[in-house]
Amino acid sequence: MRAASYPSTGIQPINRHKISTESPIETVFERLVNLIHVIWPVNHEVAAISVASAGPLNPKTGFIYDAPNIPGWKDFPLGDKLREIFPVPIFIGNDANLAAMGEWKYGNGIDHSDLIFLTISTGIGGGIICNNALMEGHNGLAAELGHITVQPDGLVCSCGKLGHLEALASGPAIVAYVRLSLLSGQTSTLHLDKEFSAYDVALAAKTGDQLAVRAYAHAGFYLGQALASLIHIFNPSIIILGGGVAQSGALLFEPMLEKMYASVMEPSYLQDLEIVPARLGDDAGLLGALALARQKLQNS
Ligand SMILES: [Zn+2]
Numbered sequence: 001m002r003a004a005s006y007p008s009t010g011i012q013p014i015n016r017h018k019i020s021t022e023s024p025i026e027t028v029f030e031r032l033v034n035l036i037h038v039i040w041p042v043n044h045e046v047a048a049i050s051v052a053s054a055g056p057l058n059p060k061t062g063f064i065y066d067a068p069n070i071p072g073w074k075d076f077p078l079g080d081k082l083r084e085i086f087p088v089p090i091f092i093g094n095d096a097n098l099a100a101m102g103e104w105k106y107g108n109g110i111d112h113s114d115l116i117f118l119t120i121s122t123g124i125g126g127g128i129i130c131n132n133a134l135m136e137g138h139n140g141l142a143a144e145l146g147h148i149t150v151q152p153d154g155l156v157c158s159c160g161k162l163g164h165l166e167a168l169a170s171g172p173a174i175v176a177y178v179r180l181s182l183l184s185g186q187t188s189t190l191h192l193d194k195e196f197s198a199y200d201v202a203l204a205a206k207t208g209d210q211l212a213v214r215a216y217a218h219a220g221f222y223l224g225q226a227l228a229s230l231i232h233i234f235n236p237s238i239i240i241l242g243g244g245v246a247q248s249g250a251l252l253f254e255p256m257l258e259k260m261y262a263s264v265m266e267p268s269y270l271q272d273l274e275i276v277p278a279r280l281g282d283d284a285g286l287l288g289a290l291a292l293a294r295q296k297l298q299n300s
Contacts, residue, residue: 001021001031002019003017003039003286005039005040005044006290007044011287015038015041016286019035021070027071028071028073033085048089048293049091050091050092051078052286053078053092053095054069054070054073054095055095056144057140059097059136060136060139062078062079089297091292093288094143096126097126097134097142097143097288098127098291099119099285099288100128100288101134101288102280102288102289103279103280103284104129104291105287105294107284107287108238109238112236112238113129113131113132114235115236115240116145116240117240117241117278118239118240118246119284120170120245121245122170122172123166124146124166125146126144127143128143128234145230146166147161149164150163150165150226151222154168165223168218168222169222169226169245170245171197171199171245172198174215174218178196178215179192181211181214186211187211188210188211189209190204190211190212198245199244202251205248205251206251216251216252217255219252219255220258221259223259224255224257224258224260225259228259228263231269231273232265236273239273239276240278242281243278246277257275
């Protein structure tokens with residue numbers, strides 16, 4: 001996990017630090033508290049602490065319903081526990097939602113009032129800026145864009161439900177497509193007896209491996225289908241794509257755009273629509289949390 005302290009304007013940090021989330025002797029929460037102490041700017045007054053966390057979570061209370069990759073963070077009252085220790089306002093948001101907010105305020109989405117952000121890596125997350133505001137939903141659970149159903153009764157998603165976008169277009173989904181195809185007798189430069197990642201599949205595709213090309217085309221097809229639906233609902237002026245899988249370039253984007261264009265019902269939706277990669281990279285969560293804190297402080 002990473003943390004930084006920022007001045008009241010600008011995005012140049014005063015202090016920043018990064019540590020591994022796991023430790024044999026400390027809980028994740030203890031490590032987080034220590035990390036906040038490390039970056040605490042001793043010569044400045046601290047206006048707020050803002051956290052971009054894995055979820056689902058409730059941003060109004062800072063209650064984590066379930067963060068599957070963080071041990072002990074199921075039904076975990078992160079906001080209340082931080083408030084017991086730090087006497088400043090505490091703001092908490094879903095990491096993908098806040099990455100959308102970071103891109104909107106400080107990245108490639110500046111000056112857009114209607115933005116869709118999608119991050120495609122081990123999972124698929126997202127965030128939506130609609131009419132100049134981050135969409136949170138009634139319980140703060142909005143914009144889980146990886147869990148849109150794109151294939152009824154399709155493959156099992158990490159959430160346990162069937163046919164969600166994440167089960168068809170995430171990094172593990174691309175690897176699974178290749179492995180299943182190899183099991184059914186298709187040939188490739190990738191082999192079942194060796195571990196490989198979505199990045200390895202992209203490298204194989206770039207050397208002409210046709211199964212690897214099809215794996216990305218398959219993922220791109222479902223992404224394009226999901227984006228067309230999102231375009232119909234939100235009519236964005238920009239779609240920003242982040243995460244490692246989105247860095248595969250035309251391999252993913254060409255089939256994605258082909259399906260998206262074919263599925264949009266009216267060309268006006270595509271007028272002025274920009275589709276661009278994310279700019280903030282690993283800092284998306286930090287800058288999103290910064291944007292959230294500044295917005296909350298401004299509104300308070
Ligand atoms: Zn799902």
